[in-house]
Amino acid sequence: MAESKPPRSAARRRDLLVFASVGVAAILLARGGSWVLDRAGRDLNFIEVDDPPGFRRLSLIGTTSSAFDPFVGMETTDENPVNNLTVSDEAFCEALFGQNNFQPGVVPVAFFSDYNCPNCELITEDLLEMEAGGRLHLRYHEWPILGSSSGVFARAAIAARRQGAQREFNRRLQRTSFAPSDAYLRGLAESAGIDPERLLVDMGSEATTQELRTSATLVRRFAFPGTPALVVGRTIVIGTIRTATLKSLIAAERIEGPPPGC
Numbered sequence: 001m002a003e004s005k006p007p008r009s010a011a012r013r014r015d016l017l018v019f020a021s022v023g024v025a026a027i028l029l030a031r032g033g034s035w036v037l038d039r040a041g042r043d044l045n046f047i048e049v050d051d052p053p054g055f056r057r058l059s060l061i062g063t064t065s066s067a068f069d070p071f072v073g074m075e076t077t078d079e080n081p082v083n084n085l086t087v088s089d090e091a092f093c094e095a096l097f098g099q100n101n102f103q104p105g106v107v108p109v110a111f112f113s114d115y116n117c118p119n120c121e122l123i124t125e126d127l128l129e130m131e132a133g134g135r136l137h138l139r140y141h142e143w144p145i146l147g148s149s150s151g152v153f154a155r156a157a158i159a160a161r162r163q164g165a166q167r168e169f170n171r172r173l174q175r176t177s178f179a180p181s182d183a184y185l186r187g188l189a190e191s192a193g194i195d196p197e198r199l200l201v202d203m204g205s206e207a208t209t210q211e212l213r214t215s216a217t218l219v220r221r222f223a224f225p226g227t228p229a230l231v232v233g234r235t236i237v238i239g240t241i242r243t244a245t246l247k248s249l250i251a252a253e254r255i256e257g258p259p260p261g262c
Contacts, residue, residue: 044248046235052092052221054260055234058249062239064226065117065146085217093262095214096231098139100262107136107253108262110231112219115153116146117227119240121174126243128167135250136232140166141215143227152180152203156188158211159202163194234259 045059087095094100097108111127113120131138140161142154153173160169169192178184182200189196202208222229222236230237232246233253241249 044245044252049236055222055231055236057236057238058241060241060245062228062237062241063119064224064228064239065114065119085213087214087217087221089261093259096139096218097137097262099137102137102258102262104257105254106134107233107250108139108258109136109233110139110141110218112141112143112215112224112227112229114143114146114150114227115157115173116150120228123228123230123241123246124170124174126246130247130250135254140170141218142212143215143219143224143229144212145227149180152185154212155203155208156180156185156199158208159199159205160189160192160194162202163198165189165192165194168192233257 046056047059048056093108096110099108102108109127111123113124127136127138130136140157142157144150144154157166157169157173160166169188172188172192185199185203186196189199219229222231224238226239228240230241232249233256235249235253237249
């Protein structure tokens, strides 16, 4: 009868199998990580656009929430209808990004969103994280196209920014399921430490209306079909974008610098 192998030999074989399994897992993980990076790099394919000059579009198009006429609810009675509003080339970068000059390595980003847009909050979190890291300058553009509550929330966010509380308002408004009543907005203002009466006054001001018109004019210039929409440096991004792709795009734009005239 054959003599059985000692326990020490069996334990050694198990150790070798475990070691081999770990090695295989490490290789698969490395290949998977490489695939993610390669995929993110392949996502950065661009399509040149004729207008605005100096810009390009990311070839990938993500999911958007359907847009209607961006000027709905902002009609005027003067001789020039809002559909004919334009932004001059000299004022284009400031209208789009909120300023003209940027520190080296800081990428200007314009974010067009609606508080009823289901995918906008995810992009907001990515952008805020990158902004906190000093990699980008973020300019919000309220584009209320998904119902009457969107228009009220957009005006509230713009008014809150005039008191330095836009970030706080953005987070709260994106998470709310309440109707945007005056009472609710007053409570929101108080919890954010700003003047609720001033908030309501600023919401109905001509300055707020003009800001919405400017954002809507930019929407038409870039021909966005819906929210979310981004302009990252010189790159137009339509719809949702994966975090890895957004980070790769930010890195590329940091190297290339701001768009012409910015």
